Amino acid sequence: MTDQNTPKPVNPILKQVLELGPTIAFFLIYLKIKDESFVIGGTEYSGFIIAALVFVPILLVAMAVLWRLTGHLSRMQVFTAFMVIFFGGLTAWFNDERFFKMKTSIVYGFMAALLGIGLVQGKSYLSYVIGELIPMTLEGWMILTRRLFVLFILLAIGNELVWRNMSEEAWVKIETFGFPAILFVFLMSQAGLFQRYALEEDEG
Template sequence: MAEKTINPVLKQVLELGPTIAFFAIYMWIKDEKYLIGGTSYSGFIVAAVVFVPILLASIAALWMLTGKVSRMQVFTAVVVIFFGGLTAWFNDASFFKMKTTIVYGCFALLLGIGLLRGQSWLEYVMGEILPMQREGWMILTRRLVLMFAALAVANEVIWRTQSDTLWVTLETFAFPVALFAFLILQITALGPYLINEEKPDATAADQPGKTD
């Protein structure tokens, strides 16, 4: 299926909506207890389980509207389903919280493997939308490996030592904002490596040839 374009605002809503929905649902029912099948589940567990179909519906909508699903979206969906299932099965919120560590850790590992092979797999994913010299991609990839690793460690420390509410808030807002800000700063700093497609000088081209 050929990729189609959709309204950028709608695309952002579909991509960010599930996480915001999880935050809203959790804040709404965080103090509640639910008896399901003879087992008592906390509001966190219920919100985590409800998050799974919301995310899958969002990815399905993106696929139907654009004709394409990114590798990152597929990977995220698999991780969320797996850890969401463990969370419900064992009635333990720890599995859902570890999901973030696994995602960031896997990104760091995959990019790191590419670097060991002398390649920037980040360029393979983003090269078409961000033309940049190979050296620039290698620098950005090395820095992003460190950033993903730092986020994975931060997530482990936070969920193990802080309240559920603080973790949910940081997971929803702080981590994505930190990663976005990091990327913007890095792309700005790597400006000299960016490739600008120069257009021919139309004025010069239109001038008639000179005669002696």
């Protein structure tokens, strides 16, 4: 009998498009209108802010389609969507792009804080979020959690340094490709850990 919380199978390429597509769309829209300004309701908005606002409904539509196909959204996806909507709204309300740029630091900082609280308690909240994807022993999860805790802190600090000291376009490129690439490389580098502490089938 299939668990109602288990995602339905979906084409992996389509899944990747739905998960990564909104961010790529934001990047392409930004490149197209970055030097333009738009007057809406008597208020002038930069191309960056308009791109950020357009990103919100694109993300929500992609998540809705993903949920419709799989019947499941991860806690991380829901949290990220909430942050995008919240900070996108602040960006538009105050007409200040800094809110949208700070979002990344806050997301990474929140994740680091959550993992840190679990480590203090001797738990791995990471296994609670993605444990069904990577079956490992508790010791393996604790090691991975400690490593990710440090990485998220470094990413949060890195985002602050980038948006405060580099150009807007540089931040968009690093946000779109740089930070995800760092996470991808990090996870690939943990292959040995996953194998060393993998649960045997009879343990599952």
